[in-house]
Amino acid sequence: MALLEVKNLQVRVEEREILHGLSLTVNKGEVHAIMGPNGSGKSTLSHVIAGKPGYEVTGGEILFKGENLLEMSPDQRSSKGVFLAFQYPVEIPGVATMTFLRTALNAQRKARGESEFSTPDFLKKVREVAARLNIPQDMLRRGVNVGFSGGEKKRNEVLQMALFEPSLCILDEMDSGLDIDALRVAADGVNALRSPERAMVVITHYQRLLNYIVPDVVHVMSKGRVVKSGGKELALELEASGYAQFEDAA
Amino acid sequence: MAAVQETVDRVRRIDVDQYRYGFETVIESDKAPKGLSEDTVRFISAKKNEPAWMLEWRLEAYRRWLTMTEPKWARVNYPKIDYQDLYYYSAPKKKELASLDEVDPEILKTYEKLGIPLREVEMLEGVVRPEGERKIAVDAVFDSVSVATTFQKELKQAGVIFMPISEAIREHPELVKKYLGTVVPTSDNYFATLNSAVFSDGSFVYVPPGVRCPMELSTYFRINERNTGQFERTLIIADKGAYVSYLEGCTAPQRDENQLHAAVVELVTLDDAEIKYSTVQNWYPGNSEGKGGIYNFVTKRGDCRGNNSKISWTQVETGSAITWKYPSCILRGDNSRGEFYSIAISNGHQQVDSGTKMIHLGKNTTSRIISKGIAAGVSQNTYRGLVTAHRKATGARNFTACDSLLIGDRCGAHTVPYIEAKNSSALFEHEATTSKISEDVLFYCIQRGLSQEEAVGLVVNGFVKDVLQQLPMEFAVEAQKLISISLEGSVG
């Protein structure tokens, strides 16, 4: 059984159809890259998978581990293992990052019927993960993403991914706003999470990221559909010749 | 947009019916006849074995009250109150207790349900206490009578007087006479004047010169009886160089009719003294249709009478159908300082009109106001504040920041600041913001596993953090929970 199966998905936002019958199958252990021009619907797809309100699904279905994902509330999806690293992570003033991580982790564990982490166990785990990602302790005491640089915000997303151990990670343009060094650190963090039990969907505009996180499959999206899929060499081809050749196919 | 709608619907469903403290305690009580007259005032005074001067003081207030009219300037609406349809005095039947053991077990059970550690034993036996945790002395007021005050011995050793005001009137008349009504005069306003006539109990605190009160002092107020008003009176004096931190908590049963609460609190600090006064107010707010709930019409004022003295008010207001409350500071002494930190949450049909007055009279006086208003449901939440500098108040400084957060689009937040500087050297700063709770922030939290309700609670607790930090630690945790409950109803 595939981990994620998106079948002929049609989505509207405020009366306008954005996704026009999109299909995508992701198996456990695989890393998929999705590339495509601005406005082609990449973020929309990631939001619909995560269950963000405001999108109307007018056709098709999404199965996650064989279950109907669209029937689950967004927090249920999260506790079942869907993780979305946002293109634009928000700031939550007054809520310390450490408090946020703990509240979220325990909420997920509770929803799965697991016991909550004790304070020492939790602190140990966070410190371990933070050290691996070069995240200083004082960043964890600050408000969630408040005053974080673009790179720090993205690293904070990877930190959460490492902490929550989801089975499906969707990374929406995690490379935007990162300098070369920060990109490498974040990509190493993501690579460390690759496992036969976990799949990743990496949304990006640039081949460069895929040098660090090498995908098994590359999809090209255009105008709300997947118009071509191939191996990692497809990304190189795109880098050389642009999206124009696929626009007609859409 | 649909996303906003979902939050609104959610909050709408989370109505105030989930009030956790809405139980009633069945005990026999001793009541004054219904209605208000000179006889009622005499009845209350007699019940309390008061000296003649106190009765005279009350009667004078009562006569003045008859000539006054209810204030109408606040942004609150309620049907006319029939003052003759209320009971002004209700006491649990057995009184004049020698020790806690004599307190009606039903009352003790009530406080237990409220999580108030009345019994010293429990406090001492409590499971592994964090190192250095402070003791808290508790005075509990049930309807009109103080039922139990703890830690008397230790306080006495320090020279601190902490007792029901009814007792202080008998035992320390010279102190009560010297200070009562000097901050909030009997003629101050309609509700304060009413209180002066019929107040039944409350707390009295006197901290002698140079003494730092060895523990937090705390009073819990509980309205239990039907149709009974609660008119407590609190008087706290910090003599020269003294310090005290005082906490107050309030709850009431769920009732269909509205109940009146008209308290007066007076604080006095002499030279170099400091009083920190914290309130967590959680009176019954009424049900989802706006039926029932407490009318909370309260006059709280502190007088920084001495030089270099300081008064700090911190309030977390989550309950009551109507809140009309402006804890204020008169900065009379030179270099004195006033602070007001407030969290006011309104949900359902609640109406809040609250704020502060900082009256700068002395030289180089400073004040700071941090107000956080959160409105949900169809509630109305108003911050009303006055900052004035007298002609002689050279070097007066004020900083005010008022932030409002709206949840949904059927509620309202309003900021009404009045500023008057009669001295050209005064420097007053005012900042105000109003924002809607962000759907993107909520979704971020929910994507990480929090339920919608937990997400709202977390975001709001972040919004009010600056004020929560002002509360003593024991109260901050309680307040944080209360904030989540009053907005979510997800617990209890």
Ligand SMILES: Nc1ncnc2c1ncn2[C@@H]1O[C@H](COP(=O)(O)OP(=O)(O)OP(=O)(O)O)[C@@H](O)[C@H]1O
């Ligand atoms: N809330 C919304 N209201 C109206 N239109 C929207 C909304 N969200 C997305 N759209 C539209 O849907 C289309 C797809 O947007 P989406 O953000 O999914 O693109 P994208 O592929 O992620 O683009 P980018 O590469 O720039 O991030 C765009 O035309 C966008 O304007």
Ligand SMILES: [Mg+2]
């Ligand atoms: Mg996008």
